[in-house]
Amino acid sequence: MSNLLEHRVSLVDELLKQQGSLGTAVMRFSDWHEEQAGVPSQERFYKKLMPMGKPGVGHQFAFEVNLDQCTGCKACVVACHSLNGLDEEESWRDVGMLVGTRMQPYVQTVTTACHHCVDPACANGCPVLAYEKDDVTGIVRHLDDQCIGCSYCVMKCPYDVPKWNSKKGIVRKCDMCSQRLAVGEAPACVQACPSEAIAIRIVDQGGMGKVRMLPTAFDSSYTQPTTSYVSDRVVPQGARDFGDAKLRLEDAHWPLAWMLVLTQMAMGLFGVGLLLPVAGGMEWGNRLAVGVLGIGIGLSVLHLGQPMRAWRCFLGLRKSWLSREIVVFGGFLMVGLLAAVFPGGWTTGAAALVGVVGVFCSVMVYADTRRVLWNLGSTAWSFFGTGLLLGCAGGAAVMGWMGPSLLAIHLGFAATVVRTGLFVRDRLRLRGALMDEGHENHRSARKMVELKGGVVRARAVLFGVSTLLGLMGMVNAGGLAAWWATGSVLSTVMAQVLERHLFFVAVESPRMVSNSWREMH
Ligand code: SF4
Ligand code: SF4
Structure with missing residues (x-):
């Protein structure tokens, strides 16, 4: 009996020791930074996650999310919140979860933000033209000082992207950290993700809107979103949003x-x-x-x-x-x-x-x-x-x-x-x-x-x-x-x-x- 107990204790010790040396994605990321000499040059660190130049005619910047890399740690959400100086309840990037069916078990965390659509419904619906789509980068920017706070873009966007800010009386949303991109820096989410799950790519606008981004996404032909979700695993067509289990009421207006x-x-x-x-x-x-x-x-x-x-x-x-x-x-x-x-x-x-x-x-x-x-x-x-x-x-x-x-x-x-x-x-x-x-x-x-x-x-x-x-x-x-x-x-x-x-x-x-x-x- 005592032998068995000793054996169990030593097994637990062994597992704990192993766990300590495994290293999480965040630890690996941190170690990687510490190993580099001198002040990190952002370009050197994020080169493979960023395009080399500006998009040409008919092309634009877009997010690419590698689902296999996303652990759901929400570092992207925190970085976006902090770098953009968002208010306490505000969030321009969200992390949710897709779940499969009984016949096709599947669990996947998904990070989302604005998809900088080719034909943005938010901009088409805004009564005061408080959105602009950049001709060169394709980024859909919200002009805070033009917004009258009618929330119609919230209703128009099929991806729940524009977020109402009750303190400011307007909506706001992700602009792909356009000012950072302009000087060759990675957006906050791209830079913060310890698993390098988010990247910026250049995409052909003509090819957008043909396939759904994910099984739970709205029909892409409506706004032609540009984000792509890549994975080596097949996402089951019956996959659904984990949050769907709960009924939620919309604003009463x-x-x-x-x-x-x-x-x-x-x-x-x-x-x-x-x-x-x-x-x-x-x-x-x-x-x-x-x-x-x-x-x-x-x-x-x-x-x-x-x-x-x-x-x-x-x-x-x-x-x-x-x-x-x-x-x-x-x-x-x-x-x-x-x-x-x-x-x-x-x-x-x-x-x-x-x-x-x-x-x-x-x-x-x-x-x-x-x-x-x-x-x-x-x-x-x-x-x-x-x-x-x-x-x-x-x-x-x-x-x-x-x-x-x-x-x-x-x-x-x-x-x-x-x-x-x-x-x-x-x-x-x-x-x-x-x-x-x-x-x-x-x-x-x-x-x-x-x-x-x-x-x-x-x-x-x-x-x-x-x-x-x-x-x-x-x-x-x-x-x-x-x-x-x-x-x-x-x-x-x-x-x-x-x-x-x-x-x-x-x-x-x-x-x-x-x-x-x-x-x-
Ligand atoms: S995802 Fe929504 S907010 Fe972003 S550009 Fe498309 S329609 Fe507009
Ligand atoms: S809330 Fe602002 S940005 Fe949205 S539709 Fe109304 S005025 Fe336009």
Whole structure:
């Protein structure tokens, strides 16, 4: 027995001794530096990780990540954080993890940053042109002093790269340490990686966008990312992001939720206003419309981190749907004011038309992000449906205050039909996505039910309340038709705002691997 114990102790000692002499990647890196004489010349150290010259025409710099070398130590994340002077919660480079399936076991840490895309979605979406792609190096730089902090690039980038900085009220992102590259120095991440897993290469822009970077990455044809991930091992096609195991809610964007509902209501009110008699009905309908429009646009400013710079939002008109939305809604407010001051068929019709164009821009703002829940058909149905619903409900209330009328009853009835149609459709979609694990919106449906069940129930209650109040208005219960109809409008607005809330928080934002392991716990 004592012999056996002695043997065990000596084996443990032996293993500990062996471990001490193994040397980690960090130790080897440190020893390597110490062995060099004199002050390290960066060029000498990182030559093999850096291109010899500048990219030629049609070429650009790009990251190359050797997955077999990455140990997930996060030295790259720390170096990027420190060299770029990032704030505490900020991170321009992330390390996540890919895992295989039961049939194809696989575990791989993955370091990611901006992919300096050939056709950068961030730049295409920015309403104030706060991104520039360098003609020579191809690096996509963010111009901090131009950014208005609208976060639209965060929605547009399918790799979760631009990061919101709440202290500065803008987003920021990796610029491949362009100033270091300009003087032949390696970017912080390249220099810090003890395993030499990250390198800078020159790539042909024409060859980008043909293959997915990794199985969990977004379709490359969208932005043509330039990073390449190389490995001697085959990455299983079924590999998934380890962080996917956890459902996570996206930003609520409350000011945007209100802005969307109120601008859609204004469009609906001007549209329905064409049916109302000019004296009284249209006059008050237009005033109500321009009032809610003004509140909606005013609230949207609260969404911006740098509202004082927002006047430049027309700069991105050529490519950005957000820029178009802002400009058209500005025009909508002007035409709406005209219709409120001079109510009539022409002014009200013009306001309704500009409103339709504005709401279409809103639809495109979200559809253009290519997020599945925000697809064109579904978003258009939801936004225009809300406009029609609130236009009819609002019109019924306006007419209700003018005294009992057949038109008020008809509008109340139309609102009930549209409200029921929208609600039933949403319920069926939610149920269908929830029950089918392979459904493209399954995770969004789970988020709504598992993480936002209270909001889903509150919305159902508001649907019931607004429908009941609408019906009481139609039958003029107790002679209080106007009050019931007004209550119905208010509860409908609340219900639609909650629906927009779910629209924002339950969407799945594409990302290759989760931001950081912190998110997974
Ligand atoms: S990865 Fe995202 S942030 Fe970087 S250039 Fe491409 S779209 Fe823009
Ligand atoms: S203005 Fe908006 S879209 Fe442009 S960089 Fe800033 S946050 Fe991104």
